[in-house]
Amino acid sequence: MNDSKCQIIREEVLPGIFAAQARPEDKMAVNSLMVQAAAWLQSKGSKQWHELLAGEDRHGVAEAVDRGDVFIFKQGDALAGMVILQQHASAWDRALWGNEGHESAVYLHRLCIDRAFAGRQLGSAILNWAVNGIRFPHKDRIRLDCIASVPALNRLYSGAGFESRGSAPDAPFNLYEKPVPSEA
Numbered sequence: 001m002n003d004s005k006c007q008i009i010r011e012e013v014l015p016g017i018f019a020a021q022a023r024p025e026d027k028m029a030v031n032s033l034m035v036q037a038a039a040w041l042q043s044k045g046s047k048q049w050h051e052l053l054a055g056e057d058r059h060g061v062a063e064a065v066d067r068g069d070v071f072i073f074k075q076g077d078a079l080a081g082m083v084i085l086q087q088h089a090s091a092w093d094r095a096l097w098g099n100e101g102h103e104s105a106v107y108l109h110r111l112c113i114d115r116a117f118a119g120r121q122l123g124s125a126i127l128n129w130a131v132n133g134i135r136f137p138h139k140d141r142i143r144l145d146c147i148a149s150v151p152a153l154n155r156l157y158s159g160a161g162f163e164s165r166g167s168a169p170d171a172p173f174n175l176y177e178k179p180v181p182s183e184a
Contacts, residue, residue: 006068006085006087008020008021010134011133013122013129013133014122014125017117018073019071020071020074021068021071022071023065026065026070029072029079030065030070030072030079033081034049034057034061038053040115048147058092059084067086069084073126078116079114080113080114080117081111081112082110083108083110084109085136086107087106087136090107093107097175104141105142105143106142106143106180107142108130108144109144127162128160130142131178132180132181140180141178142177142180143175144175144176146173146176148167148172163178164176
């Protein structure tokens with residue numbers, strides 16, 4: 001399953017909510033969570049992640065689970081959230097970021113929270129955990145992108161200490177990056 005070595009150094013992200021690497025048996029729950037998030041976004045007038053509602057997953061989450069790139073956050077048996085942390089830049093990442101810095105970066109995608117856990121700052125806690133709660137060998141930064149026209153997303157990432165790296169060339173996305181503590 002996992003060709004990417006990582007070390008979870010802090011399992012609890014919020015009181016009672018714990019991080020784990022997703023396993024093949026988690027694929028259906030992870031997909032359901034992403035579809036729920038897409039439906040919620042659509043109800044708010046956003047087309048973000050709309051392809052999930054048509055059964056299309058541009059991020060290949062099932063394959064990402066198999067690679068060990070998906071992390072889930074659970075309270076008991078309830079799936080509270082998920083995130084993809086890719087150790088290798090995808091074609092999407094390379095198109096947005098250009099040719100620099102890929103070897104030392106982890107790419108954060110598809111952060112989503114079950115609506116039953118909304119309002120608990122779980123998204124911010126997951127971002128903090130991605131920087132401080134897990135280690136990837138030879139990686140010194142986390143990169144992410146978000147739609148430039150969604151102020152709440154941009155505030156979430158900048159509020160979590162991710163620094164703006166400008167906008168993607170020829171695409172309506174803002175780029176953010178944050179260093180991770182070095183492997184001591």
